[in-house]
Amino acid sequence: MKHVIYHEMGNPSDVLKLADDEQVALKSGEVRADVLASPINPSDILKVAGMYGIKPNLPEVPGGEAIGRVAEVGAGVTHLQVGQTVLLAAPGGKWRQSFVGPAAGFIPMPDGGDLQQLSMVAVNPMTALLMLRDFVELKPGDWIVQSAANSAVGTYVIQLAKKMGVKTVNIVRRESLRDDILAMGGDAVVIASEDTLTTDIQNAADGNPIRLAIDAVAGTTLTAMVEALALGGTAVSYGAMSMQPTQISVQSTIFNDVRLRGFWLAKWYETATPEQKQAAFGELIPAIMMGELKSTIAKTFTLDEIAAAVDLAGQGERGGKVMLLPNG
């Protein structure tokens, strides 16, 4: 069965190799699924490059999330059937044709729905939901600001905020994205600038207090977002796409009582109760099934095309998520 593997960290298109192995017999309590779709997220690329919060256990098969179809169940597995669509939540890389793991790590999915959209539910929609929900108690009519608004997480933030009645100021790097962001439900679009970003954000919110800033860029973008917050506002840092450090002024921390928080989904999965996870998936999966929550897919690739796929996923201004279809 084909899979992608790396033996050393480095530039993903150099170190990721295609390999093949024999199908092994299932142990009691295990399940085998054909992997149908797996997105390439920045965390996958960063991990291969050795720049993520968790170091790989080499050699490793990459791929953080995927959707699959049950191909075989081991002895003692009663709640899953061959042919059932499942989210692959067990540990282990998903960029492979066939995924084996303990049955508890296969989450049954409802029939129907767009499989590529559903394959992304565990990471980016979950991140967007939790950042909107767990830091500031937002009410309809409140304003928030976010950077990288055209990213997958950013577009889920726009769609979920709209459902909550929360208004969004959306920072992007180019004017050509404005109409798309407004069409998906964003309330205002600001083009990132070094000099006027803070006032541009405040003007875009018509001078209304901004209670939450959600940032994936860091550097001067986060500085400006923090300065645009209302008294007692919260900035949540969840990515650093610019790879630049951020300076926060004491005017913001002392005189404006702004809080800077971090968010890492991996920690939430470690600490959330099964009931909390079930409730969050129970909110997101139906919204994706109904097409209320979606992300653009730039291009799909097979495993044989892994080098081109990760090269595209690492590029800026790409126009959507890159998706691997391990079984074509």
Ligand SMILES: NC(=O)c1ccc[n+]([C@@H]2O[C@H](COP(=O)([O-])OP(=O)(O)OC[C@H]3O[C@@H](n4cnc5c(N)ncnc54)[C@H](OP(=O)(O)O)[C@@H]3O)[C@@H](O)[C@H]2O)c1
């Ligand atoms: N902390 C967590 O738990 C968590 C969970 C999920 C995601 N994340 C992070 O969230 C971020 C977005 O993930 P995603 O999957 O939504 O990404 P994505 O869809 O691949 O989009 C990447 C975004 O980053 C922007 N970008 C790229 N290079 C940039 C630069 N040098 N300066 C400013 N913006 C830049 C892109 O803008 P252009 O279109 O203009 O290139 C685009 O908006 C990543 O940093 C990811 O690691 C964190």
